[in-house]
Amino acid sequence: MFISFVEALRRGGIPASLKEHLLLLEALDADVIAAEPEQFYYLARSVFVHDESQIDRFDRVFAEVFKGILAPAAPGAEIPEEWLKKIAELYLTPEQMAEIKALGSWDEIMAALKQRLAEQTGRHEGGSKWIGTGGTSPFGHGGYNPEGVRIGGEGGQGRAIKVWERRDFKDLDGDRQLGTRNIKVALRRLRRFAREGAADELDLDGTIDGTARQGWLDVKMRPERHNAVKLLLFLDIGGSMDGHVRLCEELFSAARTEFKHLEHYYFHNCIYEGVWKDNRRRHVERTATIDIIHKFGPDHKLVIVGDAAMSPYEVSHPGGSIEHMNEESGAVWIKRLTTAYHSAAWLNPTPEAYWGHSASTSLLKTLMDDRMYPLTLEGLDDATRALSRKR
Numbered sequence: 001m002f003i004s005f006v007e008a009l010r011r012g013g014i015p016a017s018l019k020e021h022l023l024l025l026e027a028l029d030a031d032v033i034a035a036e037p038e039q040f041y042y043l044a045r046s047v048f049v050h051d052e053s054q055i056d057r058f059d060r061v062f063a064e065v066f067k068g069i070l071a072p073a074a075p076g077a078e079i080p081e082e083w084l085k086k087i088a089e090l091y092l093t094p095e096q097m098a099e100i101k102a103l104g105s106w107d108e109i110m111a112a113l114k115q116r117l118a119e120q121t122g123r124h125e126g127g128s129k130w131i132g133t134g135g136t137s138p139f140g141h142g143g144y145n146p147e148g149v150r151i152g153g154e155g156g157q158g159r160a161i162k163v164w165e166r167r168d169f170k171d172l173d174g175d176r177q178l179g180t181r182n183i184k185v186a187l188r189r190l191r192r193f194a195r196e197g198a199a200d201e202l203d204l205d206g207t208i209d210g211t212a213r214q215g216w217l218d219v220k221m222r223p224e225r226h227n228a229v230k231l232l233l234f235l236d237i238g239g240s241m242d243g244h245v246r247l248c249e250e251l252f253s254a255a256r257t258e259f260k261h262l263e264h265y266y267f268h269n270c271i272y273e274g275v276w277k278d279n280r281r282r283h284v285e286r287t288a289t290i291d292i293i294h295k296f297g298p299d300h301k302l303v304i305v306g307d308a309a310m311s312p313y314e315v316s317h318p319g320g321s322i323e324h325m326n327e328e329s330g331a332v333w334i335k336r337l338t339t340a341y342h343s344a345a346w347l348n349p350t351p352e353a354y355w356g357h358s359a360s361t362s363l364l365k366t367l368m369d370d371r372m373y374p375l376t377l378e379g380l381d382d383a384t385r386a387l388s389r390k391r
Contacts, residue, residue: 005065009048012061016048023047037066230261232296232341236306237266237279244349247375248305251347263296269310270330270364271337272321289333293340301387302341304368305375307350308361315363334367344368345383349375 002021009016024047033039041062049058203220210218233255235248255262265275265287274286313320315330338344346364348355352374355361365372371386373379 005044005061008061008065009058012057014048014054014058014061020047228261229259230296230300231255231259231263232292232300232302233262233264234271234275234302234304234306235264235266236269236304238268240307240309241349244307244375247349251305251375263292263300265292267306268323269306270314270321270360271304271333272324272326272330273328273333289337293336298341300341300343302337302344303383303387304337304344304346306346306348308346308348308355308364308372309350309358310360312359312363315360315367331363331367334364338368343387343389344371345387346372347375347379347383348372352379 002024006016006018006021024044027033027043027047033043044062045055045058049055206220207218210220233252235252241248252264255264265277266279266282267275271289273289275289275292276282276286278285311320311322314322315334318327318329319325320329346368348361350361355365355372361372371383373383373386
């Protein structure tokens, strides 16, 4: 029983043993939990997961093995389920999509949303005006509109400019084994430049030996050998970045291996006044971005990882964030970071050929003084060269 589950855990990088398998069976035989999917999920996780960095891997394996049979309850689901179901998918031809007009500016969209919230008295499905599911209204979810505010729901057409819902993301797995050593080799360029420019350090053994031989103090120095690079890493998580998780985990794993002085933080889409260390507690434990700037000196190298794909309002406008009403625009915070850290680069996992299709990508590339590089081996090589230049 559950042998296939154990084997899947092992393939997924969880060191599941026969002892743990028997412990799970014993707990089930003893009826330590109720016959509920959520309780089984937490029981299995407590048995097989011994380090919090493995939780994401466990969740992916659990979802794959028990898909359609068991599923852990979605956290924070307070909206009635029937409101969140897509009652009907609306398929539009390219001609129909071309006929749908965006409302206009950010201020017009928010004003219209406020008015319709005041006017609407009940649930609505489909259509082109009211807030609901399906349809072509700029508000709601499950339909199509080139610009709009998604309220509730998951997935959709990926075109919303603001998402008013609480979403939970997972930390990147810093222990993922790389399929290739090339990323590490590319990152070592920074270490080599750091060693070339580093100050010499005292060779204590050589000094003692030289002093004993000469009869007077004979100070010996040697080049600094340890990795002196200080790296400040910001990682975009969730949403459109879900498709790039594996690549970002490989980069994160390599960075943790190669750099002794590494500080990392997560953000979603664009950096604003607060970032976080733990995605599971991002709604309650955040770090002020200005505090990071004050804490870590200008000798740190800044690397931002993200696909830069979002509504341009998220970069250019106060209140443009899809998750909260930010008082200052993302552009203001990007400018503060690049001013504080002259050695900076943005790594983009989206192929460079598609950057021109996204207005937000062009905006962020300009804010970064064109220091945006594709997250490829060639892009990493170019980024490390740029980070190594003295400004």
